[in-house]
Every structure is written in C-alpha cells, then in structure tokens.
Amino acid sequence: MRLLMLVNTLDLLDENPALLSNAFRRFGYEVVLGEINAIAADDYRYFTRGVLISGNGDASHHGSAALGDRGTFFFDECQLIWVMSWPQDGVARDVWQMLWLASQHTPFVNSVEGLVFLNNKHALGYVLPKENRASSYTSNDFALLWGRYRQNPDQSWVAKPPNGGCGQNVFLLPPSGPNVRTILQCLTGNTIAQSVLDYGGVGGFKAEYAILQKFIPEVAQGEKRVIVACGKVIAWHGRSADPHDHRSNLTQGAKPIAVELDSNEVGLAELVGRRLMAHGINFIGIDMAYPYIIEFNLAYPGGLYDAKLVSGSDRSDQVAELIIARFKS
Structure with missing residues (x-):
C-alpha cells in the first residue's frame, strides 16, 4: 500500500508529514511526500515530484528535509492521498481542479470538496450548533x-x-x-x-x-487545540498567549502548555469531527474555548507535535490506525 502526502516543500517538513509518514510506515505503508505546487499531467494521468521515504525507523524529522529517493510519482499508483498543505495562490485553481479529478479514482484522507469549501471561517455556521459559535x-x-x-x-x-x-x-x-x-x-x-x-x-x-x-470572554482563559481523527479526539494542548497579544496562535508567540480535556470538550470536538466526516474530512484541528469553537483547520492542522512536546506522548500511530481502518472499510 502506498500513501502520497502532498506538502508545500520537500526541504523543510512540518510536523504532520514528519510524524505521520513515520507512523504509516510502521503500519507497513510506503510513503511518498510530493510537492503540491508541482502537480502535472501526462495524458491526463496526474503526477508530481516527490520523495519515496526510505530507511528503517524514523526517516522523516520535523524541520528537516525529506529523506529518500526523489523522482516522479503518479497519483493512480497510490492507494491513498493526503493533502497536507495549501497550494500557492498563483496555481491554486489548477491544482484544486486536478486534485478533484484525481480524487474520482483514488481516495483522499480529506476530500477536495471539504478542503475547498469548509476550510474557512464561513463554514462555522454550517458545522457548529448555534450555542457553540460566536x-x-x-x-x-x-x-x-x-x-x-x-x-x-x-x-x-x-x-x-x-x-x-x-x-x-x-x-x-x-x-x-x-x-x-x-x-x-x-x-x-x-x-x-x-x-x-x-x-x-x-x-x-x-x-x-x-x-x-x-x-468571546472565554478566550481570555485560554484556547485549546484539539486534534480529531475519524471523529475521535486523539491529542490536545493548551495555548498560552504572549502577554502583549490577544492572539493565541503559536506562530504569533503563544506557547503550548499541558491541559486537561473534560468530557464536554471531548463530546463537542467529536460532534464536529462526525459532522465533517459526512463531507469526507477525516483529520482536523479544532481551536476551542469551551463552549465555543473559534475555528477549525482542515488542510494542515498543527497540534500533534506540540501535544507530544507537552505530554511526552506521540499519538501519530493512533491517527494512522484510525485512517487505515477507515479506508479499509
């Protein structure tokens, strides 16, 4: 079985392809990391530049280049495709069109339709109960x-x-x-x-x-990033904002912290996960300040790596196991 993960660059991996490519390999998958902005077609067969991850043990590392054999990889020679990044604006329309066509023959972990139409703040009113959104x-x-x-x-x-x-x-x-x-x-x-x-x-x-x-005043008490795979809560961490900033994004200086997740928070996150699964979305990151959900990220949700840092537990195998079971059925 071969999994193709589409990423922005092969030279600097972020947490998801690094952790999850190793996890899928531990379950016996071949893993190819491919460039999302280099997708092309040969007589309507879609392919991209990529790396077939090689070596024993963990061959991909957060912040490093992909290790393995570089070449050209056709989508129809893979059994599963996972979009792990967003195409650049200048090529986005063509990339999404080709990805949708490819998805008619090869299953995607997160559907192209879901990524295009639900990975935005407009979708909160469609997915969330009214009492859980601002x-x-x-x-x-x-x-x-x-x-x-x-x-x-x-x-x-x-x-x-x-x-x-x-x-x-x-x-x-x-x-x-x-x-x-x-x-x-x-x-x-x-x-x-x-x-x-x-x-x-x-x-x-x-x-x-x-x-x-x-x-939402609850945001001042701290947001939580919750990772949901196939409708199940897998990992989470809190985010402590910089004292000089109202935003709790890690990219804006916030720090991941260890927190608990109570049954109400788990129930809400899994409700959102199940609703998104109906649209072909099987892996998401949710930003929550209970009882509110601030937003969700479908394309490249961070959280697994930071949850591992604060808890000491790597949950990537649980994600891979759920995804594999989902697509076997």
Missing part, C-alpha cells in the same frame, strides 16, 4: 460592518479575514476604539480611498471580505 457578520461592505459595530457600543469585537490563517490580520476591537473605522476599512479593501486614487474606480474591483465577530 455571533458574527460577514461582508465586503465597510459601511455594513461599521454600522454593526456602532449598534453595540458596549461590545468588544474581533475582526479578521474569512480565509486567513496563523493569526494574520486578526484585530481586537474594543468599545469606542479609536482605530476601529480604519481597521474595518483596511480589511474590506479600502474601497473609498481606492476609488479616489483610481479616479472613479478604473483600477477595478477592490472590495475584500471581512468577518466582524463578537469577542
């Missing part, structure tokens, strides 16, 4: 978001792009904040200023979408 407003019209903010003068908000990640452009908006108007203009494309600078809009359509979400 109220929010989405628009590319600055005036609408500004009006919503002003209707609730005592409310704190968070403003962010619906398809951002790693804490990019996530702003905390306090009541009567002096920069709120500017921030909302910026997030929606600065259309008023651009229309003046472009002499009536000759520069083209500039509007961008933003989400205005009610601030």
Whole structure:
C-alpha cells in the first residue's frame, strides 16, 4: 500500500508529514511526500515530484528535509492521498481542479470538496450548533460592518479575514476604539480611498471580505487545540498567549502548555469531527474555548507535535490506525 502526502516543500517538513509518514510506515505503508505546487499531467494521468521515504525507523524529522529517493510519482499508483498543505495562490485553481479529478479514482484522507469549501471561517455556521459559535457578520461592505459595530457600543469585537490563517490580520476591537473605522476599512479593501486614487474606480474591483465577530470572554482563559481523527479526539494542548497579544496562535508567540480535556470538550470536538466526516474530512484541528469553537483547520492542522512536546506522548500511530481502518472499510 502506498500513501502520497502532498506538502508545500520537500526541504523543510512540518510536523504532520514528519510524524505521520513515520507512523504509516510502521503500519507497513510506503510513503511518498510530493510537492503540491508541482502537480502535472501526462495524458491526463496526474503526477508530481516527490520523495519515496526510505530507511528503517524514523526517516522523516520535523524541520528537516525529506529523506529518500526523489523522482516522479503518479497519483493512480497510490492507494491513498493526503493533502497536507495549501497550494500557492498563483496555481491554486489548477491544482484544486486536478486534485478533484484525481480524487474520482483514488481516495483522499480529506476530500477536495471539504478542503475547498469548509476550510474557512464561513463554514462555522454550517458545522457548529448555534450555542457553540460566536455571533458574527460577514461582508465586503465597510459601511455594513461599521454600522454593526456602532449598534453595540458596549461590545468588544474581533475582526479578521474569512480565509486567513496563523493569526494574520486578526484585530481586537474594543468599545469606542479609536482605530476601529480604519481597521474595518483596511480589511474590506479600502474601497473609498481606492476609488479616489483610481479616479472613479478604473483600477477595478477592490472590495475584500471581512468577518466582524463578537469577542468571546472565554478566550481570555485560554484556547485549546484539539486534534480529531475519524471523529475521535486523539491529542490536545493548551495555548498560552504572549502577554502583549490577544492572539493565541503559536506562530504569533503563544506557547503550548499541558491541559486537561473534560468530557464536554471531548463530546463537542467529536460532534464536529462526525459532522465533517459526512463531507469526507477525516483529520482536523479544532481551536476551542469551551463552549465555543473559534475555528477549525482542515488542510494542515498543527497540534500533534506540540501535544507530544507537552505530554511526552506521540499519538501519530493512533491517527494512522484510525485512517487505515477507515479506508479499509
């Protein structure tokens, strides 16, 4: 059996391909790490550059280059494909189209449809029960978001792009904040200023979408990253934010910490996992400040490595075992 993991680069592996490629090899799989941005077709047979992981024991390491034989690998010669990264913007449309076509013949751990349509903040209202999500407003019209903010003068908000990640452009908006108007203009494309600078809009359509979400006080008590595979909670850790930042993303200076996960939190995470499985999503990372879920990550959810650091337990074998059983059935 051969598993193809599609990653951004073969020269600097992040935690998921490093840990999970070793886990699948321990279960007898061949593992190929392939470049997601190098997908091509030979008479409509899809392939990419990659590395067939070789050697005994752990041949892939977090932060190192993939070790093994480099070559060209065809999708239809693999029995399972796992998208572990997001294609670059310039080639994303073509990559997703080819991946969808490939998925008609070879199973994907996380479906292309699910990755494209559910890996964003728009999907929270579709997946989550109302009591487990913060109220929010989405628009590319600055005036609408500004009006919503002003209707609730005592409310704190968070403003962010619906398809951002790693804490990019996530702003905390306090009541009567002096920069709120500017921030909302910026997030929606600065259309008023651009229309003046472009002499009536000759520069083209500039509007961008933003989400205005009610601030959740529970976030101040700390978020938890929960890894769910095939509807089962596998690993988790807490995140302690930098004291000078409201964001708890590890990429923004937060630190992973050991925490407990109670039965209510496990139940909510597994409910989300089961709902996403109905759309072909079998591996996710959930950001939770119970009873709220802040967001979920489907393409390359971190958490396994940091959970291992704080707990001393590597749960990658449990993930591999669940995925293998899922696709055997």
